[in-house]
Amino acid sequence: MIVAGCDIGSLTAKAVIMENGNILADAVMRAKTRPSESAVEVMQMALEKAELTMDDIGYTVGTGYGREQIPFVDQVESEISCHAKGAWQTMPSVRMIIDIGGQDAKATRLDDNGNVARYIYNDKCASGTGRFLEVMAEALEVPLEKLGELAATSTEKLSISNQCVIFAETEVVSLVNEGKETADILNALHHSLAKRVSSLARSIDVDTDIVMTGGVAKNVGVFKALSEALGLPLKALNGVDPQIIGALGAAYYADEKTRETKD
Amino acid sequence: MSIVAGCDVGSLTSKAVIMKNRKIIGSHIIKSKPRPSDSANAVLEGALLSAGVTKEDIRYCIGTGYGREKIEFVDEVVSEIRCHGKGARWMLPTAGTVIDIGGQDCKTMKLDKDGNVSRFSANDKCASGTGRFLEVMAKVLNVDIEDLGKLSGKAKDPITLASTCTVWAQADVIKYINSGVPLEDIGAGINTAMASRVAILVNTVKPEGDIFMTGGVAKNIGVVETLEKLIGKRIKKTRKADPQIAGAIGAALLSLEKVNGS
Numbered sequence: 282m283i284v285a286g287c288d289i290g291s292l293t294a295k296a297v298i299m300e301n302g303n304i305l306a307d308a309v310m311r312a313k314t315r316p317s318e319s320a321v322e323v324m325q326m327a328l329e330k331a332e333l334t335m336d337d338i339g340y341t342v343g344t345g346y347g348r349e350q351i352p353f354v355d356q357v358e359s360e361i362s363c364h365a366k367g368a369w370q371t372m373p374s375v376r377m378i379i380d381i382g383g384q385d386a387k388a389t390r391l392d393d394n395g396n397v398a399r400y401i402y403n404d405k406c407a408s409g410t411g412r413f414l415e416v417m418a419e420a421l422e423v424p425l426e427k428l429g430e431l432a433a434t435s436t437e438k439l440s441i442s443n444q445c446v447i448f449a450e451t452e453v454v455s456l457v458n459e460g461k462e463t464a465d466i467l468n469a470l471h472h473s474l475a476k477r478v479s480s481l482a483r484s485i486d487v488d489t490d491i492v493m494t495g496g497v498a499k500n501v502g503v504f505k506a507l508s509e510a511l512g513l514p515l516k517a518l519n520g521v522d523p524q525i526i527g528a529l530g531a532a533y534y535a536d537e538k539t540r541e542t543k544d
Numbered sequence: 545m546s547i548v549a550g551c552d553v554g555s556l557t558s559k560a561v562i563m564k565n566r567k568i569i570g571s572h573i574i575k576s577k578p579r580p581s582d583s584a585n586a587v588l589e590g591a592l593l594s595a596g597v598t599k600e601d602i603r604y605c606i607g608t609g610y611g612r613e614k615i616e617f618v619d620e621v622v623s624e625i626r627c628h629g630k631g632a633r634w635m636l637p638t639a640g641t642v643i644d645i646g647g648q649d650c651k652t653m654k655l656d657k658d659g660n661v662s663r664f665s666a667n668d669k670c671a672s673g674t675g676r677f678l679e680v681m682a683k684v685l686n687v688d689i690e691d692l693g694k695l696s697g698k699a700k701d702p703i704t705l706a707s708t709c710t711v712w713a714q715a716d717v718i719k720y721i722n723s724g725v726p727l728e729d730i731g732a733g734i735n736t737a738m739a740s741r742v743a744i745l746v747n748t749v750k751p752e753g754d755i756f757m758t759g760g761v762a763k764n765i766g767v768v769e770t771l772e773k774l775i776g777k778r779i780k781k782t783r784k785a786d787p788q789i790a791g792a793i794g795a796a797l798l799s800l801e802k803v804n805g806s
Binding site for chain 1: 578648669670671676680707708709710711712
């Protein structure tokens with residue numbers, strides 16, 4: 282049976298279409314104001330790629346910040362569960378998942394059976410979330426998706442002493458006024474974000490085989506800085522786009538559900 | 545009779561006070577410039593003008609505040625905590641607890657009988673509960689920061705800001721503006737959020753004696769009245785001087801002690 286997973290985040294919406302555990306198509310788009318609109322549109326995108334229609338989908342699981350507003354889902358699951366399932370199915374050796382979202386950051390530890398053993402998240406403070414990078418990208422007038430590559434060209438080591446997004450932004454403005462290079466400032470910002478996220482992960486004990494999921498995982502600067510801050514190299518997700526892991530996990534939940542009902 | 549000065553260069557505003565015989569003969573407040581040394585020169589100039597004296601008349605000058613290390617003309621620098629404690633006691637001799645909200649921090653201090661700081665707590669890590677929070681919100685609302693306080697009194701149905709973080713609260717405020725909520729109701733919610741955060745800090749020092757507030761936020765009636773409710777105590781006011789210049793007054797008083805001591 283063909284199933285789908287739909288992950289509506291605060292910044293992006295993702296959908297995955299799956300048949301018997303194989304990905305048929307996926308789609309990612311910038312979220313609209315209304316989660317329901319994002320869900321319909323991203324699902325259409327994925328269906329078109331798979332050359333299918335909504336009628337072909339036997340079961341859909343929704344997740345993410347806007348999961349309660351998705352009009353067409355049969356079931357909803359938490360982001361923690363979906364990211365865990367998506368990562369585990371992609372790479373069974375994984376024991377820890379770090380997910381930096383647009384408005385939060387989460388660290389999840391898995392047991393040897395892929396079940397969630399512990400998790401922790403920060404959604405109270407913008408520092409250590411995707412918003413931190415968004416604010417800084419705007420302050421430095423660099424497109425969000427270029428941050429990582431630009432940071433990689435840094436030649437001078439700088440440090441940002443403030444964790445608070447508001448205070449760090451002021452610090453960035455002073456560094457710009459002092460004539461510091463954008464690449465060096467960005468590199469320092471990536472390390473600052475990594476420090477914050479790694480202390481979150483450390484609070485539930487860091488385990489080996491760590492992967493990063495979510496859109497921020499595509500930022501090479503964060504990937505590298507977080508590996509350094511954790512003192513452990515992050516693993517790549519076997520060629521699967523880290524941004525669709527939540528939707529993928531939701532699709533696996535849908536897949537399991539249809540197998541259960543068949544049995 | 546010696547003329548002395550105190551100069552408080554903060555992150556948002558700079559203040560200078562000229563004193564003679566423990567009386568203020570001139571004072572000035574300006575918005576801080578990018579360079580603390582420029583702020584210091586400009587604000588002292590203003591204070592000298594208002595006192596009708598020249599730089600040569602100043603026997604001793606103490607600098608304080610965030611930019612104190614960059615002031616060129618001072619004889620000595622002293623911490624903000626000490627200056628605010630000293631200034632507050634001069635403004636209100638019965639002051640036992642001082643709340644000072646700066647542009648980038650918030651401090652609460654308890655004073656002993658001699659006006660020295662016996663206990664204090666501060667937040668300079670998070671913009672929430674500092675002057676910056678109000679500055680960000682005033683900008684979003686497109687009102688002058690001085691007018692933000694008055695909105696509380698006009699509010700009919702104040703909003704409640706769910707997030708403490710300035711970044712998240714700013715996003716909430718934008719949503720309220722876009723959905724047509726009256727400015728007064730949003731402003732009142734902002735002042736309450738600010739007061740709630742400060743109240744947590746105040747309660748950690750277990751306030752005693754008369755409570756006095758220094759810094760520019762002391763002039764925000766919305767924050768002050770909500771804070772009074774939250775800590776269950778009145779915040780004393782005085783007409784003796786502008787609470788915003790308390791740090792500079794303290795610096796000037798310490799200058800005077802120096803001159804008299806030597």
